[in-house]
Amino acid sequence: MSVDQNTVRKIASLSRIRVEEQDLPKLAGELNSILTWIEMLQEVDTDGVKPMTSAVQTKMTMRDDVVNKGGHAEIIVANAPESEDNFFMVPKVIE
Amino acid sequence: MTDLTSLKISQIRDGLKAGDFTAVELTEKYIAAVQEASELNAYVCQTPDQAIEMAKASDARIAKGKANGQIRALEGVPLGIKDLFATKGVHTQACSHILDGFKPAYNSTVTQNLFSDGAVMLGKLNMDEFAMGSSNETSYYGNVVNPWRRTGSDTKLVPGGSSGGSATAVAANLCAGATATDTGGSIRQPAAFTGTVGIKPTYGRVSRWGVVAFASSLDQAGPIARDVRDAAIMLKSMASYDELDTTSVDRPVPDYESALTGDIKGLRVGIPKEYQVENMPAEIQALWEQGKEWLKARGAEIIDVTLPHTKYALPAYYIVAPAEASSNLARYDGVRYGLRVAGDDIADMYEKTRAEGFGPEVQRRILMGTYVLSAGYYDAYYTKAQKVRSLIKNDFDVAFKDVDVMLTPATPSPAFAPGEITDPVQMYLNDIFTVTVNMAGLPGISVPAGLSADGLPLGLQLIGKAFDEETLFRTAGVIEEDAQFNAKPTKWWA
Numbered sequence: 001m002s003v004d005q006n007t008v009r010k011i012a013s014l015s016r017i018r019v020e021e022q023d024l025p026k027l028a029g030e031l032n033s034i035l036t037w038i039e040m041l042q043e044v045d046t047d048g049v050k051p052m053t054s055a056v057q058t059k060m061t062m063r064d065d066v067v068n069k070g071g072h073a074e075i076i077v078a079n080a081p082e083s084e085d086n087f088f089m090v091p092k093v094i095e
Numbered sequence: 096m097t098d099l100t101s102l103k104i105s106q107i108r109d110g111l112k113a114g115d116f117t118a119v120e121l122t123e124k125y126i127a128a129v130q131e132a133s134e135l136n137a138y139v140c141q142t143p144d145q146a147i148e149m150a151k152a153s154d155a156r157i158a159k160g161k162a163n164g165q166i167r168a169l170e171g172v173p174l175g176i177k178d179l180f181a182t183k184g185v186h187t188q189a190c191s192h193i194l195d196g197f198k199p200a201y202n203s204t205v206t207q208n209l210f211s212d213g214a215v216m217l218g219k220l221n222m223d224e225f226a227m228g229s230s231n232e233t234s235y236y237g238n239v240v241n242p243w244r245r246t247g248s249d250t251k252l253v254p255g256g257s258s259g260g261s262a263t264a265v266a267a268n269l270c271a272g273a274t275a276t277d278t279g280g281s282i283r284q285p286a287a288f289t290g291t292v293g294i295k296p297t298y299g300r301v302s303r304w305g306v307v308a309f310a311s312s313l314d315q316a317g318p319i320a321r322d323v324r325d326a327a328i329m330l331k332s333m334a335s336y337d338e339l340d341t342t343s344v345d346r347p348v349p350d351y352e353s354a355l356t357g358d359i360k361g362l363r364v365g366i367p368k369e370y371q372v373e374n375m376p377a378e379i380q381a382l383w384e385q386g387k388e389w390l391k392a393r394g395a396e397i398i399d400v401t402l403p404h405t406k407y408a409l410p411a412y413y414i415v416a417p418a419e420a421s422s423n424l425a426r427y428d429g430v431r432y433g434l435r436v437a438g439d440d441i442a443d444m445y446e447k448t449r450a451e452g453f454g455p456e457v458q459r460r461i462l463m464g465t466y467v468l469s470a471g472y473y474d475a476y477y478t479k480a481q482k483v484r485s486l487i488k489n490d491f492d493v494a495f496k497d498v499d500v501m502l503t504p505a506t507p508s509p510a511f512a513p514g515e516i517t518d519p520v521q522m523y524l525n526d527i528f529t530v531t532v533n534m535a536g537l538p539g540i541s542v543p544a545g546l547s548a549d550g551l552p553l554g555l556q557l558i559g560k561a562f563d564e565e566t567l568f569r570t571a572g573v574i575e576e577d578a579q580f581n582a583k584p585t586k587w588w589a
Contacts, residue, residue, distance in 0.1 A: 044483055052488060063338065092440075
């Protein structure tokens, strides 16, 4: 499998990364060289093999469904590029 | 008087207890050493005032502790912290432009553990952006320089990556020990390139809480240190069960230092034949052979083992790691922290912020991850890679029925020059011996064992069973003793 410039444009948009038109060929080339290399996985017989979901078998633990550390809105927005009254500020999304 | 910055953590511990020097004196020496070494670019943020305050507090506690015999494990020990670990009120940016100005309101569990044990923080260490790289050439703050140079040459070399700042700082005596993280080899490869010891513990041994996430099923923090004992002391402090990280494992942390008995009689050491790669440099081959001889001479048994899926580990990794990274890095959108680049609307703002904030390698991996997770390709790539990962893990499970530990080279070459490797796939191949360990969640340690023909450090790697870090430390300690690796880089930078 390989990617063309249209595919790169599409995945860039899905990734929310602006890619300039003139950079598409180079990126497609780089991604294709990686994809060609990982193509070797196709030769591995994985029939009946379960995909690995966890490196070490552990039991998930539950904690009580209670607010344990709340009421810190001002700390949470402290690093925001723009905030007002403890809300994150973003460009207008609804007309 | 000996240069205080040349002391190991175990010697600092003794010296402070005996009153040979104070934590403040020691910390002042380190602050001066760091300021002289700006050419190495190991630190991206220095915190000298905070360090002196922490050292003063240590001295006060030592004075009290002498009376009742209670001195904390890392009391007064000056450490460097990789920029990936959250440190309260201090620069924490994963060496990325996109986290500009980010100062967390809390400490990561690892740094909190170290500080609770009395450690002093000198500052934050340079690294590849979001830990993506094997040469420390992707940092927003510029390349880190390896203190080591080839004999008779003044060409600057890379320290490896992603924990390049950690490795350089430890090798050049700019901190007594450093925190680091390893997703595919990012502790062990830079340790090998700088003549230092680095251990990636078993997945789940060290809490990932407060560590900027790259690939969550592979990331694990560990120390880079001057010797095996120091690494054991540091890991004991860093490791803990933490309910804030659901993948951290609830089992007691052993006293790793007491595992350093030097006794490996009867130990079964596996030699995986698949690590015998094509074009392996003769000096690395020779070092590997030497390693077997050392262990054999101490009464260990050398056993050939096979890990048939080894060569598929790296390509599978370059599906799994970018896939997880593309999800983890979705949070950097210019809204909650870091850089924001204004746009016409919110989507435009996201796209411009992420285009300017992420460097080329990070962008490439996000795109790759988005592609392998996208509709129609998920099974062909991601599910396939996770199945291959099961096979890799199974290889180890089978082989570890017959052996207690495995011995391999740490890297396929010594340190190289910046700009020498430009092809992404060639760069990825640096992790060929280390990445299998992350894929299987096992512990691995890199220990310096010799010098290359042109005078650069070379490392051997030991791979252990899950949660058997003690055997790794014990065996690495034997290699360290027999290799008598005492070489230090010539101090050309100050």
